[in-house]
Amino acid sequence: MKKYILVTLTAVFLAVGTSQATTPATTVYRLERVPVIEQIPMTGYKRVVDTHFVEDTVTTYETVWETEIRERTHTVVRRVPETTMTERRTTVRRPVEETVYRDTSFDRVRTVPETSEREEKYIVSRQVMETQERQVHETRRVPVQETTVEQRVYTVNRPVTNYVETIVDRGQHVNQVNTVPGREYERLAWHRANYIDPATGESRWRIPGFYWTTMQGPDRHEVNRVYQPNFVAETVPVTRTVQEQRIEEVPVTRTTFREEQVVRTEQVQVPRVIQEERTRTVPVTTYKQIVERVEQTTPVVVRRMVEEDVVEQIPVTSFKTITEERVEPYEVRVARVVPVTRTVQRPVTTVRWEPYEYTMERRSVEVRRIPVETSSSPQGTLIGKPSEDPADAIPMLIPR
Secondary structure, eight states: OHHHHHHHHHHHHHHHHHHTSSSSOEEEEEEEEEEEEEEEEEEEEEEEEEEEEEEEEEEEEEEEEEEEEEEEEEEEEEEEEEEEEEEEEEEEEEEEEEEEEEEOOEEEEEEEEEEEEEEEEEEEEEEEEEEEEEEEEEEEEEEEEEEEEEEEEEEEEEEEEEEEEEEEEOOEEEEEEEEEOOOEEEEEEEEOSEEEOTTTOOEEEOOOEEEEEEEEOOOEEEEEEEEEOOEEEEEEEEEEEEEEEEEEEEEEEEEEEEEEEEEEEEEEEEEEEEEEEEEEEEEEEEEEEEEEEEOOEEEEEEEEEEEEEEEEEEEEEEEEEEEEEEEEEEEEEEEEEEEEEEEEEEEEEEEEEEEEEEEEEEEEEEEEEEEEEEESSSSOOOOSOOOOOGGGGSOOOOOO
């Protein structure tokens, strides 16, 4: 801002000095701000990762199972049975059956049916339909339609668009280079007899030789991504809704009902019950019981117990222990480790930094003097108005 004020004052003093000159012609200048865009080539580095495969020999050990047949000897104790016969006398009671006949005669009662007929009189009710006339009074509702005109008030939303000038930031991110000082370290360095004390600034004397001295490494540069604002004046349309009330005439149809009395004559079927006497013949069955004697003889089995002496031959089994040696073959799985050599593909990753070129835009504003009018009078006047250049609306950014 200070530089901009100095440039403006310098231009004003030059204009005043020119107007006060004794020359017959006077040139009037106006200051115009012109935006300048500079394209700055930059070099960046991107990280590239390359992967390739290298053949490598790997030896592994695998377990192989084999089956072997071995023998084992064990002693078996076996029991051998021996059977002998012995006599045993027992008294047994055996059942003996005998058949005896008994008299089981009984009386049987039998029912004998007898059929006869008789007359019965009964009354039957029969329904007879008769036709009669009667008057029916009905009330009917007849619809009557009437049409009237009514006023309806409703609200309408009408869009209204206005244009508002606003300042919009059209900035962008740019690369900014920062210098980072190198790290400090100590090392042995040769010093002369005379040296300047950094604390007091006085010249002193000492024995020349190697002394520990604080050194600083080279500076390194870092590129950071920063945001550079760019304020631009723009006209933005703003639409809002305005409510308006409108009146509209709408025809309305109403339906009313009018009652009417109607008398009509209709025929009605009326049922009437008539009783009649009828005669019928009904068969009647009667039952009579007759007693009969049934002769019957039933055999009956009678069981009695008889004692007998029985001699039985009973086998008796005794066991004798015998020891034997047996040889039994069995299978054994044996594990054996075998080395196996294989060739595998092993990935190897390398990282390299590849340079690339890009362009960075730097925006600035220059103040230029543009002649407006040349007048022959010593006191020239500025005729006309400044040019309406769109660049004048751009705010002037002057680096401090």
